[in-house]
Amino acid sequence: MKKLQLLLLFAIMGSCSQPVTYDMVFENVHLFDGYKDMGRVHIGINKDTIAAITSEKISGDSIINGAGKFIVPGLVNAHVHASELEHLQQGYEHGILTLLNMHTGLEDRESDWKKMTRDSVGFSSLYGAGHAATVPNGHPTQFSPGMETINDSVSIKMWVDNRVQNGVDYIKVIHENRSFMGNPAQPTLDYPQIKEIIDYAHEKGYKVVVHATTVEGMLEIAALKPDGFVHMVDYKDELPIDDSYYQTIQQSGAFIVPTGGISLKSMDGLPPFMIEWVNANLLNAAERAAIIKKYHENNILLVAGTDAQEGQMDFGKDYFLELDLYQMAGLSNTEILKTATGNAAKAFNLPIGELSVGSKATFVVLNDSPLEDIANLQNIGEVWKNGKRE
Numbered sequence: 116m117k118k119l120q121l122l123l124l125f126a127i128m129g130s131c132s133q134p135v136t137y138d139m140v141f142e143n144v145h146l147f148d149g150y151k152d153m154g155r156v157h158i159g160i161n162k163d164t165i166a167a168i169t170s171e172k173i174s175g176d177s178i179i180n181g182a183g184k185f186i187v188p189g190l191v192n193a194h195v196h197a198s199e200l201e202h203l204q205q206g207y208e209h210g211i212l213t214l215l216n217m218h219t220g221l222e223d224r225e226s227d228w229k230k231m232t233r234d235s236v237g238f239s240s241l242y243g244a245g246h247a248a249t250v251p252n253g254h255p256t257q258f259s260p261g262m263e264t265i266n267d268s269v270s271i272k273m274w275v276d277n278r279v280q281n282g283v284d285y286i287k288v289i290h291e292n293r294s295f296m297g298n299p300a301q302p303t304l305d306y307p308q309i310k311e312i313i314d315y316a317h318e319k320g321y322k323v324v325v326h327a328t329t330v331e332g333m334l335e336i337a338a339l340k341p342d343g344f345v346h347m348v349d350y351k352d353e354l355p356i357d358d359s360y361y362q363t364i365q366q367s368g369a370f371i372v373p374t375g376g377i378s379l380k381s382m383d384g385l386p387p388f389m390i391e392w393v394n395a396n397l398l399n400a401a402e403r404a405a406i407i408k409k410y411h412e413n414n415i416l417l418v419a420g421t422d423a424q425e426g427q428m429d430f431g432k433d434y435f436l437e438l439d440l441y442q443m444a445g446l447s448n449t450e451i452l453k454t455a456t457g458n459a460a461k462a463f464n465l466p467i468g469e470l471s472v473g474s475k476a477t478f479v480v481l482n483d484s485p486l487e488d489i490a491n492l493q494n495i496g497e498v499w500k501n502g503k504r505e
Contacts, residue, residue, distance in 0.1 A: 137161055137175040139502070144181025145484060149188045149457030149469030152449065152486060158186070160476045163501035168472060184496060185481040187452065189213055191459035191468045192239075192434055193372045194345050194420030202423070203228060203238045205430040207505075210479035210495055213459070213467040214430070215284075215420065216243035217324075217345055220259030222281045229282075236503050239430075240477075242465060244287035245278050247326065248312055253302045254291045254326075265304065271311045275319065285322040285463060288312055288341070290332050293350065296392055310339045322463060324372075329353065330360055337367035343462055345420065347373040348406060349397055356406065361413040370416035370462040375403040376437030377421070377428055404443035411446055418462045419454040438489060448489045455492075476502040 137159035146153040146168065159167030159175060167173055189212025197203055197216055206214070219225045222245040232238040246262045247255060256262060265274050278286060288309055294300050304312075313323045322342040327333045328349040336344075344364075348356065364371070378400040382390050398406070410417060421428040421437050428436075441451045456468040470478055477500045483491040497504050 134174050135159075135167075137166055137173060139177045139179065140173055140175030141179050141181045141186070142172075144480075145185040146470065147185070147187045147449075147452055147456075147486065148471060149460060150453060160502050163475055163503075165470060165472055165474050165476050168470070181480075183482075185484050185486075185491070186470070186478050187481065187485065187492070188456040188468050188470045188474075189239075189477045189479060189498075189500070190434070190455045190492070191215070191418075192420055192423060192430070193418045193459050193463070194374050194422050195430065196422070196424040197228070197241065197430070198425065200228070202430045203232055203241060206239050206434065207237055207498060208495070209431050209434065210492065210498055211431070211434055212239050212477055212479070212498070212500060214239045214241050214423075215459070215463065216241060217287050217326075217422075218247040218255055218259070219243060219245065220262050222246060222278075222283075226282050229284075234501060236500050236505050240467070240500075242284040242463075242467075244285055244324070245281050245283040247287040247289050248274065248304065249289040250302050250304055253304070254289050257301075265308065265312075271308060272315055275312060275315050275321075279319055279321070283321075284465065285324060285342075286312065286316040287345065288323060288325045290325060290327045290336060292332055293329060296389065306335050306339065309336060309341075313339050313341055330356060334360060334363055337363050337369055340367060341369055343370040343372065343416075343418070345372045345374070346422075347371060347375055347403065347410075351396060351398055351402070354398075354402065356409075358409075361409050361415070364410070365413045365415050370418055370458070371410055372418045372420035372462075373403070373407055373410075373440070374420050374422040374437070375400075375407065376433065376440045378403050379436040379439055380428065380433060400440060400443065404440055404445075407441060407444035407446075411444065411450070416458055416462055417441070417446075417454045418458045432493075435493060438492070442489060448486050451489050452485060452492075475500075 139160040141158040191213040193215045195214045225243045232241045316323045324343045324345045325341045328346045423430045459468040480497040482494045485491045
């Protein structure tokens with residue numbers, strides 16, 4: 116009997132000592148995990164999930180030699196307005212594997228797209244805010260006239276509950292108090308209303324981001340403790356900006372999605388009156404870069420987003436104009452990479468833009484290091500989503 120027990124014990128010990136074999140292993144690949152340079156590692160993948168990241172050699176049913184290659188998480192565009200299914204495909208080949216929608220006039224459509232894109236190779240995964248919070252005739256009702264607004268018949272709590280019922284991932288609030296292209300300012304939510312939205316959404320467990328583009332508006336709203344702002348200061352007539360502005364934003368804990376890369380996009384083809392208005396009123400690239408530099412120096416979390424939409428920024432290569440602006444602002448290549456990956460995960464508390472054990476195997480294989488030259492983000496070898504490559 117004792118001999119049998121010993122044999123069983125040895126058998127168990129022997130089985131425990133067998134090396135783990137993964138479905139797939141990337142060997143000797145350089146990894147940036149969304150936050151830091153991990154150096155050369157071996158990555159074990161089982162099905163659609165990363166199961167190991169280690170400096171030790173590991174076994175796999177399929178082995179991929181990653182020597183000379185560099186892996187980064189799928190890039191995140193943290194501010195888009197996707198209105199066509201093709202928009203969810205246009206960034207994929209560029210490694211932009213997550214899009215955060217910041218308003219749609221059709222919540223059912225957004226919900227369907229979110230479900231479809233989670234598992235579909237060739238489509239960037241979509242998250243969204245559904246309708247943005249606004250008042251009747253406020254921005255963006257001019258684009259979505261049938262959207263639900265906060266009004267005498269729809270209370271703030273009812274409005275937030277409806278977004279939750281419709282499966283949004285975060286709440287977006289509009290505060291727009293400037294005229295644009297000569298048009299008068301539209302009606303907007305007042306600060307007590309914004310506070311009530313933020314407080315109630317937080318009570319329900321949702322992050323709140325705010326569309327605000329003026330120093331005054333951002334300072335007032337920062338005191339209400341939103342999670343983030345999805346624009347930066349926009350207007351020349353607010354320069355110079357006092358240091359107290361940056362300190363207040365930093366103390367609020369809010370992150371910023373600057374959406375300033377459009378200032379680097381050519382205006383060729385636009386009507387002359389529009390070019391004249393933009394040049395006279397909106398910040399240029401150098402002015403925006405100086406503000407972004409101050410955001411960064413004040414330890415304000417920056418997240419890359421472009422405000423991509425029809426007629427403005429596209430859903431593909433224009434993304435890199437935003438990163439070019441951060442380079443103009445003096446951010447290091449590592450910090451720029453963080454804005455495009457891990458900072459989005461941290462800001463929105465979503466499973467995006469980072470690679471660790473337990474993460475989906477969604478990443479970009481680059482032919483050269485973006486830590487040496489951020490332009491290498493566009494030197495793509497392969498794009499992987501959920502353990503599959505297209």
